[in-house]
Amino acid sequence: MNDEKGNYLDLPDLGEVDEVMIVEWLKKEGDAFDVGDDLVEVETEKTTFIVDAPRAGKIERVLLHAGEKAHIGEHLAELSA
Numbered sequence: 437m438n439d440e441k442g443n444y445l446d447l448p449d450l451g452e453v454d455e456v457m458i459v460e461w462l463k464k465e466g467d468a469f470d471v472g473d474d475l476v477e478v479e480t481e482k483t484t485f486i487v488d489a490p491r492a493g494k495i496e497r498v499l500l501h502a503g504e505k506a507h508i509g510e511h512l513a514e515l516s517a
């Protein structure tokens with residue numbers, strides 16, 4: 437999640453899947469969250485997954501919005517401490 441340009445929420449490895457659709461952000465820009473909080477719902481061809489918070493922080497900027505596709509490891513949002 438750490439990057440030279442800041443901290444990011446990345447799409448985790450979901451097994452056999454390499455592309456998902458962003459369904460809904462469960463937290464919005466400016467929202468604070470704790471470790472394990474549900475942040476975003478994503479969908480594959482067969483099922484949906486909830487991506488949870490790997491650490492506490494705040495969503496600074498959503499990078500991929502509902503209806504957009506994401507690939508494993510891609511930045512979904514910029515986070516702050």
